[in-house]
Amino acid sequence: MNVNDKEELELDLFISMVKSYFDYDFNDYSRASIKRRIKQLAVQSGVEHISELIPKVLYEENFRDVLLQSISVTVTEMFRDPSVFASIRNEVIPALMILPTVNIWHAGCATGEEVYSMAIILREAGLLQYCTIHATDFNEASLDIARQGKYPLENIKGYTKNYIAGGGICSFSDYYTVDGKWAILDPTLREQIRFYRHDLAKDEGFGMMNLILCRNVLIYFKKHLQDHVFNLFDNSLDVNSFLVIGDKETIEFSPIANSFEAFCPTCKIYRRG
């Protein structure tokens, strides 16, 4: 048996231990990505082989959080893919304006940058106070950062560029104050946002939504988990509601493809028929 085969075997054992003990099934995730993350976790934990992580699952306190933190790819930014946010601003928001109240769900919101971006757009449209924004992720450590709304100042330059490219109409600096190396986002942006833990693989939906954003999360799932999540979204969306997914994700081959029409062909915004 060569090194690679051994590694695969160890990974299988580790994944099955995590499933039995924590009830997370990482068999539903893209294997190559998971393998890379777990190998990095082994290096960080100072062990040579993936199999040496197995006792940690059982006996190390907080290992669940450590594991989730290293499995979940938390990389995100404000107004990522500005053209998508421009379309939300110019096409989706006008359609939401006619509703008495608006329910929005950010699934897999990571550290929250995308959620605050949305809140800014809603405020500029005068719609924020009529919205409830549910922002969820299965990684509690990321949610903690999201709740604080405090981000490294060095990122602000890029965010400002994105904000402008996404059709921002105010001065981005109005939305944060500087505290040392941190940019603190205007806390009133958070008033309509509820952050909570939710696992897309296991948990139910929570009511009818007018807009769901789930970007760059489905790329990590295997086809059947993607389909499961698409069904969850389908059941959580009213007629005429919107679904926004990542630039490289598609509902085309999913079981819900026929219930949705492409609302904006260039930027992965779909509308439920």
Added chain:
Amino acid sequence: MLGYEAVVIGVSAGGFTALSSLLAMVPETFPIPIAIVQHRKSDEHNYLSQHLDKICPISVTEAQMNADVEAGHVYLAPANYHLLIERERQFSLSVDAAVCYSTPSIDVLFESAADTYGNTLIGIILTGANHDGSNGLQKIRECGGLAIVQDPASAEYNVMPQCAIDAAGADHIFSLDEIGHFLAGIRHGCSH
């Protein structure tokens, strides 16, 4: 004779010219898939893949998530996404942290491809000005795959090929032309 199942190529600065001339030498009916990471900032309109598709006999597209890795196709990692090859010989994408300041990263593609194809993989490093790809090429060699590096002396930017040679070594150090001839010589997965 060993049958090869896939080719992965990593290229950075100078890649536009290098890929344009290299891929022009690859026949339309190339018997195995080619996956490429070309470092680039952003590419909203898939400009690079469209350009290469137009000037090359073989079909060139951006790799899509869940898509099968098929023979006779050249796949380009989309800008801002890492590209990986799964055991099921399907592509997956990731927005994981940059490696060597690059998303997509050559190492990420090479390492996942080495896991999947083992000793039936060919890894090629071309021109570039950083050291991405060195670890990946080393992994390909550890798994018994074939490593080809563009001769640093003939590359537009020599840093990346030189780093790869220093870190991983190479089975062949070729000019771009020689790499093209080598690839064109692959028939039904074998090199003659």
